[in-house]
Amino acid sequence: MRVMVLGGAGFIGSAFVRELNKRGIKPIVYDLLTYAGRLESLKDTDYEFVKGDIRDEKLHETIAKCMPEVVVNFAAETHVDRSIYSPKDFLTTNILGTVNVLEASRRHNFKYVHISTDEVYGEECADENSPLNPSSPYSAAKASADLFVKAYVRTYGAKAIIVRPSNNYGPRQFPEKLIPKIIIRTMLGLHAPVYGDGKAERDWIFVEDTARIIYDVLERANWGGEVYNIPGGQRYSVLDVIKTVGEVMGKDVKVKFVSDRPGHDRRYCMTTRLKYEVTPFKEGIRKTVDWYVKNKWWWEPLINDKFFVEDEPWSKGGVNT
Template identity: 60%
Template sequence: MVTGGAGFIGSSFSREVKKPVIFDLLTYAGRLENLIGVDHIFVKGDIRNYSQLEDTVKKYDIKIIVNFSAETHVDRSINNAHIFLDTNVYGVVNLLEICRRYDTRLVQISTDEVYGEQENATEDFPLRPSSPYSASKASADMFILAYVRTYGVDAIIIRPSNNYGPRQHIEKLIPKTIVRTLLGLEIPIYGKGDQERDWIYVEDTAKVIAQLVETGKKGEIYNVPGGQRTTNIKLVEMIGELMGREPKIKFVKDRPGHDKKYSMVSTKLSYKVTPLKEGLSKTIKWYLENEWWWRPLLNDEYFLRETSW
């Protein structure tokens, strides 16, 4: 079962497995359009609702749950932390209780942001989250490790770096830059744009997760960095260059607690990644060819606003 399987990374992963049961609430970030072409069983449900989870696991005799369900946008977490606590923590505890009761394996999709601003963080680094979003993901990770230790739950944690690619909501930096450049709109950049992120193409992440679903060892944490770090301003300029357009950059007040750098390494995995320019070219091409997909999202508050503060 893929919880959050109608979202960005979840729908990409769902293309890597055979007829998954997709359990998704279809919030603003989850869309049935993301599942076109995917052979699946769909259940509209909320991981915060234990009985819905239990009914689905029993009905389809689920043996593995891969959890992508999460509130993920940092800006939204700063404006309202409560829903991040409800979904990213309480929801994961529900999943853990289900896995404990029905002997089901949990694969939790976490994030490099739980490490905060640390250089070359390995899987055993301390967690130093900076935002309500990353704090909620770190808390979920801690609950998972506790359930492995206390109850013997079969669970693993996967921490990818920043993902990009087709079907990512236009509130996020890369699709926001592409779409706003297409529309001739300014692109708001926090501070000086010198924040550094590590990027990985979403299909690469999906393949690594699909492998770890079967091979990951109980109680282990796996970092999945892209190994392609660049600053936000350089990234936006690169997108403009690939599009053959000059992006209209507008520097805005930085957001509170903004991490300047995410730097993570993997000590347990070896895998191939798509070069950043190649992945960006594929992503741009997808947004150019799928205007029908992003047009309905143009009125989203976090696409329209210049800054949250």
């Protein structure tokens, strides 16, 4: 199978490249290498690389040259805090970028795997047929992109599926996100900022499990716009996560409660018709901590980022609309 991975130098994308390598597949990685897309995340993997933006015509030229059978799209702006600070970036990449990929699918007739998120459902526990009710600019952009996928399947006969994982964690996740931020800041002797009362719940899944499940899904998909939820089935609050990380690290995590994030959802919850096994949460945290402890070279250049350093990074500098 000839596979192109859009955003393959990012967090889940690079894990998917590793999964493809396990299956004997050398993918084409197409990535703009923005702040969270790094070739360092693809160390020791086998891939062809093309630097490019999913919003540009170059994507069509690359696909025409490489002729992939399957295109998997991980390329997206993903951090909710950044979407509050700069919503336009999420509109152009997550919506217009997706439409550009869908236009390419019309020209070149590949099978398209669209990576979405549990956040499109809002706070209600959802199955694959539940209505979309996004709260943040990030989840609104992802929900819009999902609807465009559905529209292209219905209107143009595009061969596509939508995959909605729950909150991923694991090695090579950018330090702006909760779990690597807790781990790294604790290693540096700094506090972990906690929004509101810290009781917001997320459903956690280890990134290697997500990569494996996505591949298993695409192998048996019908390509008629079906939605596949991929929950981890392990719901923990922010305070629960902090407690688990502290236990694994053998350290007390310093906590600083800060003002709650605007529009902050209290929980995410999904069910699924798929059958699979996942890594137990504490075991996954242990693997994640071990990786960050052993790979300071990967994260040390990143820790001056505004969204790692500041407790309320969305609140300063205004909003770029």
